[in-house]
Amino acid sequence: MRYSELLLPTLKETPTEAEVVSHRLLLRAGFIRKLSSGVYTYLPLGLASVRKVEQIVREEMNRAGAQELLMPMVQPADLWKESGRWEKYGPELLRFTDRHNRESCLGPTHEEVITDLVRREIHSYRDLPINLYQIQTKFRDEIRPRFGLMRGREFIMKDGYSFDATEEGAEATYQKMYDAYQRIFKRCGLSFRAVEADTGTIGGSFSHEFMVLADTGEDTLAICKHCDYAANMEKATVKQPVSLDRELLPLQKVETPGKRKVGAVCEFLGISPEELVKTMVYLADGDPVAVLVRGDHEVQPVKLKNMLGAVEVELADDKQVFETTGVPSGYLGPINLNIKIVADLEVEGIKNFTIGANEKNYHVQNTNLGRDFKVSQVGDLRQITEDDPCPDCGGDLELTRGIEVGHIFKLGDSYSKALQATFQDSNSEEQNFIMGCYGIGVSRTVAAAIEQNHDENGIVFPLPLAPFQVIILNLDPKNEQITGAAESFYNQLQQESIEVLLDDRDERPGVKFKDADLIGIPYRITIGKRFAKEGEVEVRMRKDGLIKSLSPDEAVAEVVNTIRAEIKAIRD
RNA sequence: CGGGAUGUAGCGCAGUCUGGUAGCGCACCUGAAUGGGGUUCAGGGGGUCGGAAGUUCAAAUCUUCUCAUCCCGACCA
Numbered sequence: 081m082r083y084s085e086l087l088l089p090t091l092k093e094t095p096t097e098a099e100v101v102s103h104r105l106l107l108r109a110g111f112i113r114k115l116s117s118g119v120y121t122y123l124p125l126g127l128a129s130v131r132k133v134e135q136i137v138r139e140e141m142n143r144a145g146a147q148e149l150l151m152p153m154v155q156p157a158d159l160w161k162e163s164g165r166w167e168k169y170g171p172e173l174l175r176f177t178d179r180h181n182r183e184s185c186l187g188p189t190h191e192e193v194i195t196d197l198v199r200r201e202i203h204s205y206r207d208l209p210i211n212l213y214q215i216q217t218k219f220r221d222e223i224r225p226r227f228g229l230m231r232g233r234e235f236i237m238k239d240g241y242s243f244d245a246t247e248e249g250a251e252a253t254y255q256k257m258y259d260a261y262q263r264i265f266k267r268c269g270l271s272f273r274a275v276e277a278d279t280g281t282i283g284g285s286f287s288h289e290f291m292v293l294a295d296t297g298e299d300t301l302a303i304c305k306h307c308d309y310a311a312n313m314e315k316a317t318v319k320q321p322v323s324l325d326r327e328l329l330p331l332q333k334v335e336t337p338g339k340r341k342v343g344a345v346c347e348f349l350g351i352s353p354e355e356l357v358k359t360m361v362y363l364a365d366g367d368p369v370a371v372l373v374r375g376d377h378e379v380q381p382v383k384l385k386n387m388l389g390a391v392e393v394e395l396a397d398d399k400q401v402f403e404t405t406g407v408p409s410g411y412l413g414p415i416n417l418n419i420k421i422v423a424d425l426e427v428e429g430i431k432n433f434t435i436g437a438n439e440k441n442y443h444v445q446n447t448n449l450g451r452d453f454k455v456s457q458v459g460d461l462r463q464i465t466e467d468d469p470c471p472d473c474g475g476d477l478e479l480t481r482g483i484e485v486g487h488i489f490k491l492g493d494s495y496s497k498a499l500q501a502t503f504q505d506s507n508s509e510e511q512n513f514i515m516g517c518y519g520i521g522v523s524r525t526v527a528a529a530i531e532q533n534h535d536e537n538g539i540v541f542p543l544p545l546a547p548f549q550v551i552i553l554n555l556d557p558k559n560e561q562i563t564g565a566a567e568s569f570y571n572q573l574q575q576e577s578i579e580v581l582l583d584d585r586d587e588r589p590g591v592k593f594k595d596a597d598l599i600g601i602p603y604r605i606t607i608g609k610r611f612a613k614e615g616e617v618e619v620r621m622r623k624d625g626l627i628k629s630l631s632p633d634e635a636v637a638e639v640v641n642t643i644r645a646e647i648k649a650i651r652d
Numbered sequence: 653c654g655g656g657a658u659g660u661a662g663c664g665c666a667g668u669c670u671g672g673u674a675g676c677g678c679a680c681c682u683g684a685a686u687g688g689g690g691u692u693c694a695g696g697g698g699g700u701c702g703g704a705a706g707u708u709c710a711a712a713u714c715u716u717c718u719c720a721u722c723c724c725g726a727c728c729a
Contacts (some may be wrong), residue, residue: 092678092690093664097722116720172727223653223727235727289729298728392726478722487729521729555688579682590689597689608688618688 081547083583087124090595100296102530103228105539109599111526111547118225118233122523125599128547129526132238136267136544137238137520144260145242146211151193153217157183159192163498174221184365186219191495191517194241198513199501205245208503208513209253213240215522229527230483231300240518243496245505250514254286254490257518261290261486264520267650270485270540273310275301277487286490290520291482292528301482302464306475315383316464317471321429329432329446336443340410342375344573345443349434354432357427359412361401361419364390370447372414372423373459374430378463387422387459389570407446411436413444414453423449424461483528484521491515530600539600540546540622543646548581550622550639551601555589555608565617565632566607576640597622 089110097114098104106112111126122130138148158168158174165173166185174186187193194212200401202210218237225233241256242646244250265272270292277287289312291301302316303309311317339345342353353375360371360379369388372381385393401409404419413435427433432446449455466479492513496502502510526545533540543549550573554566566582573580579602583592589608596604606618616629619638630638 089662089679091663094664095663096658099723114721133708170727218729220728224723224725226723231728235729239729394726484729519729524729558687588687588689588691590687590691593689595690606688608686 081581081600081645083581084585086581088595089123089600090598098228100227100230100531101534102230102296102527105530105534105598106107106228106527109539111599112229113527118222118231120229120232120234125547126526129529129541129545130523131306131582132545132547133268133522133525134236134238137264137522140260140264140267141213141240143263144211144256146213146242146260148214149212150214150216151187151190151197153187153219154184154189155187155193157185159196159499160185161530163192163195165192166347172220172222174219187216188218188220189517190214190239191241191491191515191520192499194201195495195499195501195513195515198243199496199499203503205503205505205511209242209244209249211240211242211253211257213238213518215332227527231529232489232523235524236522238518238520238522242516242518243513243515245503245511245514247514249488250492250516251286253255254488254516257488257516258288261288261488261518265290265292265485265525267544268525268529270532272485273301273303273482275293275310275482276315277304277312277489286516288488289353289484290486290488292482292485292525292532293482294528294531295481296531297483297528299484301467301480301484302477303480304473304475305478306471307407307473309470309472313463314380318425318460318462318464319469319471319474321426323429324431326431328448328451331447331452332436332445334443334445335441336411337441339441339443344515345434346375349445351434355430355432357414357430359414359417360437361396361404361409361412362393363400364388364395365391367615368391368396368419369393370405370412370414370417370419370421371454372421373462374426374433377424377426377465379424379461380463382632383459383461384422384464387457387461390450405438407436411438411440411442413438413447414455415444415447417453421453421455422457422461423455424460425458426462428458453525475599482532483524485525485528486518486520488518489516492493534600534613537594540596541600541602543602543643544650546579546602548579548598548601549643550578550580550603550605551599552580552582553589553592553596553604553606553608554582555592555606556612557584557586559612562607562609567609569605569607569617569632572636573639576636578640603643605635605639 091108094104097105098107112120114120157166177183217239219234222233225231242253242603244253272292274288274290277289297347300313302311336345338346339348346353356375357372358375362369373379381393398409426450434443434445435447437444470477496512501513505511528546530539552566553568556562570582602622604620617631617635618627619629619635
């Protein structure tokens, strides 16, 4: 492609709307333009990167035995009513009626449609397992779209669905998809981890999120430095603490004037936060619950939600705390508290800890769970920390940020039951399909790749996702000798099936350098006055800025060989 | 939906407090020079000041309503 003919509107300045780096760079590098909130046009370069991801996904899904199909985006309400999700899905589902007053929606996901298809077409265990996927634009009317392609309302997604005759079969399929996802993200050239995800009500270890590691990620992960353990903070289990063996001391009420925060109380009493227990009030579906955690720990709301079986938990504010307990926040404690109390595991282990006295300006020391108060449940409720040992191997943990680009899930028979999707097993008995679903945010993967790979000059694409592999800079289009050489490079590289962009614009060299860096093409060949004088061109790597001065023949060989080697290495 | 902010040329902004007929940089068009890290000079085009209503002799500026966008929370590929 010739730059002079390409729609590639790069920007010197960042539009104010863009806050995160991938969004800024996608706009500046001329990859996307916004049409409305969370809805973007992919310009030629942006689309090229999206296609790269799609192609890798396709190849690996096909290799894993899945088949591609394409389902409608517009879906009838009836199907969603049948699965019960027409009511359950909420306002994220964009609904509308057509001219015949038929209710429809834009597909945010396709469990209903695929299950409907399979129940019509598959009737025998002999045809199982079957694994179907599509790559398609999804629409979810997100509450708050943000970060450009990271969370759009309209986005490109690969969604796959598997149907098995047995649990064991479904688990094997799950494993296949897990392996395929590992290959996909490796082939994208990204640094990532598969983490155990919260399975909510279904339980078990059959949900993994694939997280691209990037400081700007929305999720925090706990990963082990020694073994393969990696988990989302919501899921990361904390090891059972050791119970301290100490003599229990008598309760002692102490005055703590104006000391509400853990730090202030500890300083005032000369104790450490490990010897104090905080009482946090949450509203679980509107009902107040006191949650006890050690002073230096934080409550993990998702764990709390799962323990209580609540739909939504929310930290109560000071006003709500006072209204429900009659105690000003800061002096709350579990003794004689009039609301439900649950405690983190750790609280069981500590002896003689300090708590609020349920009275302004007072705390109570030497408190002990069981002796002085009771709780209705004890469990893992706190956020894991870097000081905790790995739950698998006991090694050191590290907390890092990640961006969720893929999610695989064993669904079981919930959808096949709801939609009465059955097949006959070898005993001629009707069985529900055992399903799994597997998603990849294709457009988000491009954004995540940029979040992970950029510098102050722009995007630094991993080779497999770059819209072009090589950019040739003709620094002096008016010089026949230089232009001739540039054209010759362009032709030769194209003949070698290298994806190449020729910057043939009548622009100053500086402009071309800046743009080449900004759009992040991995290899750059510069032809300028050094070629006119010494017959040498320059090959530069975007990643590390390494420059080699080579003769034209050497340069072509260098670029072709390195690119082929790199692609091969990633593929194998 | 709750909290915060912003809407003035394609992009980045000034002008708003204190009302007086809209400006700067970049980008764009014309011409010339320049040609290895966003070059320079000269000339030029482009604006319902987000929208509506109101106050006023006069509104980008004051008032009210409204729409849109962005950031922080709950949700998710």
